[in-house]
Amino acid sequence: MLPYLALAAVLFSAGLFGVLTRRNTLGILMSLELMFNAANINFVTFNKFISPDNMIGQMFAIFVVVVAAAEAVVGMAIVLLIYRNWQGVNVDNMRIMKW
Amino acid sequence: MTEYSFLICLLPLFAFVMIVFFLRWKERVSAGFSIGMILISWVMSVVVLFETFGREIAYEAGYTFIDLPNFILEIGILIDPLTAVMLVVVTTVGACVEIYSVGYMDGDPLFSRFFAYLSLFLFSMLGLVLANNFFMIFIFWELVGLTSYLLIGFWFEKKSAADACKKAFLTTRIGDLGFLVGLFIIGVFIGTFNYQDVFQRVTEGVAAGWLAPGVVTTAAILVFCGAVGKSAQFPLHVWLPDAMEGPTPVSALIHAATMVAAGVYLVARSMHLFAASADASMVVAVIGIITSVLAATIAITQRDIKRILAYSTVSQLGYMIMALGLYGYDTALGHHSPGFYAGTFHLMNHAFFKGLLFLAAGSVIHAVHTNDIFEMGGLLGKMKKTGYAFLIASLSIAGIFPLSGFWSKDEIVASTHGHPVFMILTLLVAFMTAFYMWRLCFVTFFGKPRDQQRFDHAHESPNVMTYPLIFLAILSICAGWVGLPWLSHGFASFAYHGEAYHPHANWVLMGISTVVAVSGIVLAYLMYYKGSISPEKMAARFKTLHKLSYNKWYFDEIYDIILLKPIMALGRFMWTFDVKVIDGLVNGVAWFTILWADIKEWFDTWIIDGAVNGAGWVVCQGARIGRLLQTGSVQFYALFIMAVSVLFTVLKIDLVTGGSIFSGAAIWIIIGVAALSLLSRLVPKSDREVESEE
Amino acid sequence: MVESNVGPVFYILAFLIIASAVMVVSLKNIFHCALALVMCLFSVAGIYILLNAEFLAAAQVLIYVGAVAVLMIFAIMLTTNLASRNIKQVTENALVSVFICALFCLGTIFLLWATPAKIWRYATESLPVDNTAIIGKYLMTEFVLPFEVVSLLLMAAMIGAIVLARKERS
Numbered sequence: 001m002l003p004y005l006a007l008a009a010v011l012f013s014a015g016l017f018g019v020l021t022r023r024n025t026l027g028i029l030m031s032l033e034l035m036f037n038a039a040n041i042n043f044v045t046f047n048k049f050i051s052p053d054n055m056i057g058q059m060f061a062i063f064v065v066v067v068a069a070a071e072a073v074v075g076m077a078i079v080l081l082i083y084r085n086w087q088g089v090n091v092d093n094m095r096i097m098k099w
Numbered sequence: 100m101t102e103y104s105f106l107i108c109l110l111p112l113f114a115f116v117m118i119v120f121f122l123r124w125k126e127r128v129s130a131g132f133s134i135g136m137i138l139i140s141w142v143m144s145v146v147v148l149f150e151t152f153g154r155e156i157a158y159e160a161g162y163t164f165i166d167l168p169n170f171i172l173e174i175g176i177l178i179d180p181l182t183a184v185m186l187v188v189v190t191t192v193g194a195c196v197e198i199y200s201v202g203y204m205d206g207d208p209l210f211s212r213f214f215a216y217l218s219l220f221l222f223s224m225l226g227l228v229l230a231n232n233f234f235m236i237f238i239f240w241e242l243v244g245l246t247s248y249l250l251i252g253f254w255f256e257k258k259s260a261a262d263a264c265k266k267a268f269l270t271t272r273i274g275d276l277g278f279l280v281g282l283f284i285i286g287v288f289i290g291t292f293n294y295q296d297v298f299q300r301v302t303e304g305v306a307a308g309w310l311a312p313g314v315v316t317t318a319a320i321l322v323f324c325g326a327v328g329k330s331a332q333f334p335l336h337v338w339l340p341d342a343m344e345g346p347t348p349v350s351a352l353i354h355a356a357t358m359v360a361a362g363v364y365l366v367a368r369s370m371h372l373f374a375a376s377a378d379a380s381m382v383v384a385v386i387g388i389i390t391s392v393l394a395a396t397i398a399i400t401q402r403d404i405k406r407i408l409a410y411s412t413v414s415q416l417g418y419m420i421m422a423l424g425l426y427g428y429d430t431a432l433g434h435h436s437p438g439f440y441a442g443t444f445h446l447m448n449h450a451f452f453k454g455l456l457f458l459a460a461g462s463v464i465h466a467v468h469t470n471d472i473f474e475m476g477g478l479l480g481k482m483k484k485t486g487y488a489f490l491i492a493s494l495s496i497a498g499i500f501p502l503s504g505f506w507s508k509d510e511i512v513a514s515t516h517g518h519p520v521f522m523i524l525t526l527l528v529a530f531m532t533a534f535y536m537w538r539l540c541f542v543t544f545f546g547k548p549r550d551q552q553r554f555d556h557a558h559e560s561p562n563v564m565t566y567p568l569i570f571l572a573i574l575s576i577c578a579g580w581v582g583l584p585w586l587s588h589g590f591a592s593f594a595y596h597g598e599a600y601h602p603h604a605n606w607v608l609m610g611i612s613t614v615v616a617v618s619g620i621v622l623a624y625l626m627y628y629k630g631s632i633s634p635e636k637m638a639a640r641f642k643t644l645h646k647l648s649y650n651k652w653y654f655d656e657i658y659d660i661i662l663l664k665p666i667m668a669l670g671r672f673m674w675t676f677d678v679k680v681i682d683g684l685v686n687g688v689a690w691f692t693i694l695w696a697d698i699k700e701w702f703d704t705w706i707i708d709g710a711v712n713g714a715g716w717v718v719c720q721g722a723r724i725g726r727l728l729q730t731g732s733v734q735f736y737a738l739f740i741m742a743v744s745v746l747f748t749v750l751k752i753d754l755v756t757g758g759s760i761f762s763g764a765a766i767w768i769i770i771g772v773a774a775l776s777l778l779s780r781l782v783p784k785s786d787r788e789v790e791s792e793e
Numbered sequence: 794m795v796e797s798n799v800g801p802v803f804y805i806l807a808f809l810i811i812a813s814a815v816m817v818v819s820l821k822n823i824f825h826c827a828l829a830l831v832m833c834l835f836s837v838a839g840i841y842i843l844l845n846a847e848f849l850a851a852a853q854v855l856i857y858v859g860a861v862a863v864l865m866i867f868a869i870m871l872t873t874n875l876a877s878r879n880i881k882q883v884t885e886n887a888l889v890s891v892f893i894c895a896l897f898c899l900g901t902i903f904l905l906w907a908t909p910a911k912i913w914r915y916a917t918e919s920l921p922v923d924n925t926a927i928i929g930k931y932l933m934t935e936f937v938l939p940f941e942v943v944s945l946l947l948m949a950a951m952i953g954a955i956v957l958a959r960k961e962r963s
Binding site: 002010015034061066067074 | 814884955957
């Protein structure tokens with residue numbers, strides 16, 4: 001079981017790194033997908049090795065996939081909007097989260 | 100009715116309260132209510148008087164006001180013949196004056212207030228008369244002083260009135276101080292304030308020897324001080340003539356008939372004290388006769404009608420005081436004397452005819468608008484009722500048979516039996532009284548008018564003013580008849596002290612006093628009506644005497660020099676002392692305070708504020724660094740959150756592992772590296788922008 | 794105790810996943826990143842199969858590779874004119890982020906191996922073979938409410954995306 005979890009950890013770290021460092025908004029979204037997948041791998045792993053009698057782990061993974069899809073759709077729409085308003089998708093231009 | 104006699108004094112108080120709070124805006128209603136209340140009081144007083152006739156011992160009722168372990172103050176009433184007589188006198192004159200005032204004060208802007216004050220005064224006076232102990236009488240004593248002050252200064256916008264009320268208040272206060280000290284002595288040495296207890300203990304104490312005669316003498320003289328102030332006796336008589344600045348009804352009620360008689364009443368009431376001390380009684384008698392002679396000599400030359408009457412009042416009060424003093428002296432020595440009966444009897448009669456004189460004088464003043472008798476003249480024809488009332492009263496005060504003044508004055512002369520000096524002076528005063536009263540009558544009502552314009556303007560006063568005059572005139576004639584020497588149960592056997600006195604007709608005395616009175620009138624007739632003796636020549640011949648008399652023996656001036664000037668000088672010295680030393684001290688303290696405050700201010704500015712501002716500065720600088728963390732970039736925030744959470748996780752990792760690979764030092768190295776790398780993030784913005792513009 | 798040993802297939806897949814993930818976050822060309830993402834997602838689907846989650850693997854391929862990744866590529870093409878140019882793609886946070894992420898990764902892995910085996914409470918039985926059927930049953934019974942909520946969520950996301958991306962009329 002532990003190799004799977006380790007793989008998930010690496011994948012999650014890579015996604016985290018992407019989220020924290022990518023300048024491109026689309027890159028951030030893709031890194032987010034990586035993190036979702038890392039979480040999903042954990043769900044499925046635990047489902048198989050810890051509680052195979054009920055399928056809640058997989059069920060959760062399925063919902064995560066669905067929500068990720070919805071997130072991707074809305075995210076893409078927002079990216080389009082940002083692009084339209086800032087003439088670019090780099091987060092460097094968007095330092096508005098301060099007073 | 101006697102049980103409810105406390106209402107006699109409470110009804111005027113009720114009128115006062117009602118007027119002040121509810122009726123003030125309706126003048127006629129105020130006056131009517133006030134008169135109604137005093138009339139009820141009058142009826143009750145008369146009933147009480149008749150009930151007192153049959154009673155052997157005095158009626159007393161009261162309740163304990165303050166109960167101390169060995170001292171009791173009570174509030175109560177005492178009805179004995181003296182009280183009953185005084186009640187009738189006060190309510191009679193009071194009712195007459197209030198009715199008269201409706202006419203006299205008509206149109207005055209403070210009409211309602213006048214009646215409120217009058218009611219308050221009547222409450223105080225009746226309370227004074229009804230009181231059954233020295234404590235209460237002192238309270239009411241001060242209350243009548245207050246109302247006297249208010250009423251003398253009723254026209255307070257007039258400076259002379261304002262000065263007069265101050266003078267009256269302060270002068271009587273000197274006497275009141277003595278009275279108060281006397282009360283303290285009574286309280287300390289005798290141990291009670293109740294009249295009957297005090298008198299009983301005084302008699303017993305002196306007889307048994309536990310009460311020193313000196314104490315009684317001191318107490319009596321000090322109590323007499325109160326009477327000296329209130330009854331305007333020498334040397335505190337100076338306020339009464341000035342008090343004539345008040346409205347004439349006030350002069351009639353307060354400064355002729357009732358309040359000034361309160362001193363006489365007090366002496367009569369405390370007669371046991373004086374009867375226990377011959378020395379004190381002699382002081383009283385001497386003061387009385389000095390006052391009497393002095394005031395009579397002054398009255399001879401005055402021109403102001405009200406002042407003549409005022410000095411006449413002082414003189415007559417001196418008469419009564421003297422009679423009471425001689426009675427006390429004689430009684431202390433074991434002799435019989437008609438003095439007490441004479442004094443109280445004259446007090447009653449005097450109240451009626453002097454009240455009448457003042458009211459009639461007020462009527463005259465009302466008609467001619469001047470106080471100077473030498474601007475009047477021949478008014479009898481124009482003012483019949485007023486004039487005849489005035490003449491009746493003048494006859495009465497002069498002591499002409501069979502008017503009331505004759506009987507009481509006779510008894511006063513009789514009470515000087517055995518004291519030749521007093522007798523001569525008393526007869527002299529009787530002569531002067533007849534002279535100055537008839538001088539006043541002849542100048543005012545007879546002869547030719549001296550001021551034609553004023554004479555033409557004169558008119559009889561309205562009925563509301565003349566009816567009280569007529570009523571009082573009847574009393575001036577008849578009131579004395581209750582004390583006829585031929586009556587077996589006359590005044591003398593009703594109001595008495597010790598044992599009843601039975602006067603007997605002394606024909607020689609009657610003859611002498613009649614001769615004296617008639618000669619006084621004849622002299623006045625010759626000088627001021629017939630003109631056969633020129634007043635100017637008389638004045639020129641007795642120049643010194645005339646001057647002394649005309650200037651009232653220079654009492655005001657003497658007081659000014661020996662009392663006011665030193666007091667003012669002392670006051671100025673005190674003022675200087677105050678300004679230079681006290682204020683200097685105060686200012687010095689203030690200066691020091693300011694200096695100290697300056698020091699504190701410096702400390703506050705530089706140390707305290709420095710600390711506060713320094714703290715603020717530190718926070719500012721810290722924030723200047725700290726705000727660099729707020730980049731506005733979500734990614735940076737996320738990084739920060741992750742860094743902190745990861746670091747904390749790493750810090751606590753040995754909880755799980757028991758600390759295998761991350762030893763303490765390693766953890767701190769990791770934290771340091773993380774912090775440094777976070778700080779490296781804080782490069783100036785411009786650098787980053789240059790980089791990103793690539 | 795379920796066999797938890799891993800075979801060479803796992804290592805190959807793990808290598809693919811890690812490599813493609815690193816490419817996703819580090820390549821300068823965003824379009825190449827998207828392609829690496831597709832690769833990564835495929836490999837994750839393989840991991841699912843190794844974990845006996847065949848339905849999830851299929852869903853992964855269909856949804857992620859088929860829909861999300863294509864969506865990404867569309868978005869890239871729609872938005873950026875820098876798609877093919879090689880410029881710096883990371884912010885100045887990179888250095889600190891590398892440190893933090895490495896720390897996180899190593900810490901987690903260390904924790905995994907340091908945790909005593911008994912704490913995990915491994916299951917004794919193995920996963921049912923026909924778990925796809927069980928998932929179907931669950932979706933229609935116990936999880937019917939989340940299922941419906943998720944469908945609502947998808948609907949809301951769709952409408953929201955349309956509203957957001959719609960060009961405003963001027």
